[in-house]
Amino acid sequence: MELVVHCHGPARHAAGTDSLTVEVADDPTVGDVVDALAAQGGALAELLPRCAVAVGDELVPRTRRVRPGDELALLPPVAGG
């Protein structure tokens, strides 16, 4: 299946785009999606271990199943204030 992943902050820089489309096997976990992104290499791959993933208004663990229609967001290390 194909999924859309939105990139924020430094992840947007690293990916060179606001959102990525990634191809993963059916019924993936969040971790599977992150692994598929990591396999593409590049600057984003290096940042991924330090990124949280959000769906909607919630942070989700790598073990969570991705549901149809979920849009994932990559949240790299934060620096507000």
Place this chain on the structure above:
Amino acid sequence: MDTPRIQDAPLSLDALIAATARPDCGALATFSGTVRDHHQGKGVTHLVYSAHAPVAERMIREIEAEVRERHGVPVCHVVHRTGRLEIGETAIIAVVRSAHRAEAFAAVSAVVDAVKHRVPIWKEEHYTDGTSAFVEGCSIAELAETGAPATEAGRG
């Protein structure tokens, strides 16, 4: 007050102070974070803040509630700005009101630390030499796994 915690428009500390006044609180502690013109020896011309608004809105409210509970303060409110900010503009404001001053000082410091360490907001600095960089931040990957803020470990 259920107003947005993340906003593009300039922040008003005066408005937040006025909106949170209560007769049972004798202490008011506030914090304003403003954009300064230097970082680690480099001249800064302006900042660009961005946020994941849905998560940031929810987390700031949770942090406020956590701080109200832990420090026993009836009012704790934070607003963070996004977009391009010039030198001297306000990026974050925090208002705490409590019966007495000690808990107000502690709570305002705690809430600003927690927002800086946990809320998905990013800061890109633009320098006088024409380059730019994102400020190194705190990873919240562990927080997503456990629900517990790794950056707060051992802070009490």
